[in-house]
Amino acid sequence: MKKVQRESWGYKLFRLVFLLFFIAVFLLPIWWMIKTSVIARTDTVLYPPHYLPNGLEFDGYIRIWNDQGLPYLYFNTIRINIMAAVLALLLGVPAAYAASRYEFWGKEGGFMFTILSTRFLPPATALVPLFFLYKYLGLVDSIWGLVVAYAGLNLPIVVWVMRSFIDEIPMAMEESYMLDGHSRVTAFFKIILPLSAPGIAAMFMICNFLTWGEFLLAAVLTTTIPNQTLPIGAAQLEGDIGILWQQITAIGVLGAIPITLIIIFFQRYLVRGFSFGILK
């Protein structure tokens, strides 16, 4: 038997130090956020800063809890993002299926390119036309307006990723299912959807974190608290009497919890899905 080559002690140490360094760099802002949210207000502006909190104080969280609007915004952020991700998947997955399985004129050159090209422009350039469009449609300052806008932002990515995912599912699978006597629609629901479930889970996750902290569209398209999201709420804490770091970071900590849970949950699903054997 071939002898397994052992990694040298020095290499292991180097790797450990290297990884710890990067973990520290990436976790520093998160640590700062968590720390700032639990220290006294006067300590948030200390210079030089303390890296460890001297005494815990949950004033920021309590203020948020008692605030008139913020719990609303929190719930809104979760609701709008999940609805937008679901809408983008509802529209995007069938579109991706069509792009993968059907032949039509201008598929490669025009269709897929046009879909992706909606992402070429920075969102700011579309803002004014979008606002006027929304005004005429009566979608300004409504939950659905933001849901549609976010779904629209994510749709091209969903179509592109899901298309290549569905391309990987062998055609013979559906064809044999159709020859069993099932319609194409049934084949889509019973074969394509279950087999692309890992991709759908991944896209659900990606859609959510692409729009989770979105500020620009939310700031322009919504005006009242029942329809706004957390980033807007956080921005309003930057007042005349200075920046309320304690509360802003508390919002950051609380706002990160649902998206972290979504990622942890779907990540597990993702790994399991890819190890499926399809054709024997």
Place this chain on the structure above:
Amino acid sequence: MPEVILDRISKTIHKKKVLDDISLRVEEGSFVCLLGPAGGGKTTLLKIIAGLEMPSAGAVYFDQENVTTREPYKRDVSMVFQDFALYPHMSVFKNIASPLRAKKLPKNQPAQRW
């Protein structure tokens, strides 16, 4: 088993002519073997008979009845694929019972048939 007639079938895929004016008559109860080199269009022809592909020109008849545009699941045709496709997300039972389910037999029926 119906008589299968192919009437001047042509098929173009990606601007390439795969089948060019194929006519064939398979009588009821007969055993026919299509021989040809790889990439010769044998599978495409089978798929056209099964309804999985649409011919670019020509027509398919089952017992004098034009079925060219009929959906595969309404044709009652069987086909064995080159790579045999199992449905990896279904149990063995569901894999086998799939055609029986398609016929909308009552729920306990598949188990009895086996």
